[in-house]
Amino acid sequence: MHARPLRRALALPRSAHAAPRGTLAALGVALVCAVAAPAGFAAPASDISFETLANGMRVVLWPDHSIPNLAMFTFYRVGSRNENVGTTGLSHFFEHMMFNGSKNFGPGEFDRTMEAAGGANNAYTAQDITVYQNWFPRTALETIFQLEADRIASLAIDSAMVESERGVVTSERRRSVEDHNMNLLDEQNWAAAFIAHPYQWPVIGWMVDIENWKIADLRAYFRTYYAPNNATFVLVGDFDRDEVRRLLKQYLEPIPGGPAPPSVTTAEPPQKGERRGELRKPAELAAFIAGWHVPASSHADFDALRVLEALLFQGESSRLVRRLVERDQVALSVGGGMQYALDPTLFQVNVQVKEGIETARVEALLYDELARLQKEAPGERELQKAKNQLAADVYRDLQTISGKAQLLGLSDVYFGDPKGLLTIADRYARVTAADLQRVARTYFIASNRTVSVLVPETEDESKAGGGSPSAGGL
């Protein structure tokens, strides 16, 4: 139970338990497979349609009648990447406000109406995107369209709701960051690795920003980023395509498009030397995160890096789990990898160090494993294993209407093609052992690395505000 890869909890959900269905695959998980939903199965991939409404909203439809339910996901191309100093976390906060009142549905009515019709919802915010998810029975289809259209067309931002939601989000931040060592360390590592690009701040935002943004910030944000032309609308499930086209025409198409949002022009300058930091606080176990800058998902090296990720972390036979957890027995867990990203991002390795083990020793073992990969290309069977795992993952994601909706939306946002991820396993199949060796040599170099170390302190040390000299620091 402790050897599974950890994935960075980058996507912040609106609600911890209202998401009624199994957690979706983390964004970082490679989705697809050689043959998506083969012919003869309930929902063949040939049934997927793609169209663009007159207002610029992209629409992807995939009928699937296996259960009498639907998943409607709307992907907005906005996230913490589009924020600025002083208003970090605004995207995530705004996501919460999308549930707190619009022209025809006052505060609270969106959720009450949806739940009374048998529907449930959630939403999550990440660095590049904000995603709204509705799960509902087919009988609720038109109601959900009404609700969704009303908040996109005419969101009403109520000042009392802003204040109470501020309390909710600070509580969320305490729960998932302040009271969670690995997430706190993760936040620190991104802040250290990026000095220019907005990936430097956390999706949830700095606490002081959460406490200080103004209602005017939210209004400007809505106008700038929530035009239909900045979104991809995905519907999967038990519907009739003609009926849905009528509803789209009636409810979503009349909402006017807007100017394209300003593009993010800041590019992170190349890192020219290792960056290190420490986090000292009371903790049962030490931990560290090492991250290397890697390119955006649109880059030609993406496929090789994704296969490399599986080879390093996926399953007990993966290189890092076998070395650190199973053989040398120095770590409780090791995981990581990279997320889908519009801009150059980080490939991270998160390690929870076992009691009584020097952190520096574990770090050295990690670099030793990466050096082995740089020196010697992996064998064919190991390479094939990683590809098989990635292909099987696709099937798992295709098992639910929710998984399918997630896959289509991510495909469209990150690959500019709603079916892009349906055939990505074909791309992985072309990755060679030499490719893995090449990307390992290109990116896993010391000067491109940022490391953050959690140094456990006792309660007394913590109160004294000082702490002992670094144990195992490099």
Next chain:
Amino acid sequence: MRGLVLLLFTVAAAAAIAPAAARADVPPPTLVPAYERTVLPNGLTVLLLEHHEIPLVHFDIVVRAGSMTDPAGKEGLADLTFALLRKGTQRYSSEQLADELDFLGATLDGGVGHESAELQAEFLAKDVDAGLELLAEVLLRPTFPEAEVRKLVDLNVNGIREMKDNPRTVIGRYYDGFLFGSHAYARPVDGTETSVAALQVGDVKRFHADFVHPGATILSVAGDFAAADMRRKIEATFGGWKAAPVSAPATAAPAPSKGRRVLLVDKPDATQTYFRIGNLGIERGNADEPSLEVVNTIFGGRFTSWLSTELRIKSGLSYNAHSAFVRRRAPGSFYISSFTRTDDTGKAVDLALEVLERLHRTGPSEEELQSSKNYIRGQYPPDFETAGQLAGAAADLEFYGLDRDTINGFTQRTDAVTLTEAKRVIAKRYPRKDLAIVLVGQAAKVRKIASKYGAVTEKRTADPGY
């Protein structure tokens, strides 16, 4: 693992538009289709459910043995044993097994509850023969190498330490320990720092020899296969598994918690107080399940539930507040769960208690009742969507001795719940005066507030156990 959580959700009704609510007069869909049930001569129960959506096959193997039988001081034994199954067999070393499974893109996980121990595995349909062979190896012929036992013991002890850095991960264990007292449900399934450290290879071998028998095992399979074909394969692979007398542990009913008692767990660096409040709930299969699903949806089971409305939506005190009934063979727990920043602890706990009192005093409205029923009907089908969910549902019904109608007819029963019935189950099943309250946070700052609710017992996350 098999402790099911009944989580439901709230509401007042729709406003501007009439909700096109799911209609009660439409017959509910058959969520769990008919499946084949066979008992092999050695006593193994085999359930085969064809589900041809995606070329995957899911195996859910449930053994009637769990942490209930862990000897005192050796809590965590069943859990360790099932995690060790894949760490070496007669034919494969731990590493060879991992290589094989990963090469197939398969998953294999052990999971243990108080009354059951499970192996869950998923293979691509084309790899089912190899998968069955691997499953038989790990279940029937594990060798429990000493080095692997030591390694996993050490990992599990470290894992427990790490969990204690996360208040919301461990609060359930403190709550169960405090609520169930001397009953076996009080035991943490994964043990404590000291009990796991005491486990020996002999304990593990004995557990496997004593409890893992065909007569105590359900092999539930769902996915892309032909039942007749799969049955022949299973007979060939598991038919030779030797029968042995089965001693299914009986579960005595736990005693309810009396009066108001408080457990305060000190975690000095916590920035919030995490709390649970409750008492005993119901057992799986209890006739009140549908009524409680309807009521708990309103009280603490969905986003607009009363608890979430008060603690999150209106006050902004917390990111989350909910309630749940955990159902086992005997009555499990009922709890209210939330958290808030340290300084607001009293305010949030008072509010949670007030909402509970309001449930008893006024109960839900007719409108809320209808909304809850619609919600349940609308959200139920996706629980039975994948091969894994269907294999799990079939195994679950078999384990508790229930029939398919428990699931397929469930929403007809929730639809039939009246206000009078709702009030009856509220009075009967929701605690009011007698409450176990657990707080995890900065004891120095909340000690005084804690004492307001009842006699306080104190613990520290830094100490072993819960």
